[in-house]
Amino acid sequence: MPEEPExxxxxxxxxxxxxxxxxxxxxxxxxxILFLVDLLFSLTK
Structure with a gap:
């Protein structure tokens, strides 16, 4: 799509x-992502 002249x-x-x-x-x-990984590790521990 063509850009408008600005x-x-x-x-x-x-x-x-x-x-x-x-x-x-x-x-x-x-x-x-770091928070989710930390949460997963704390749950699996």
Missing amino acids: RPSVKNRKRRFLSILWFVVLVVGIGL
Whole structure:
């Protein structure tokens, strides 16, 4: 799909927001996985 022509500042802000969003999702996902693994180990112990 073709991108709409935007001002560079808006594009940069959007890109920065997306990268921050990806970072947050990654951190939350890793934390959740570690929490679940810890829970599994405590249950099987």
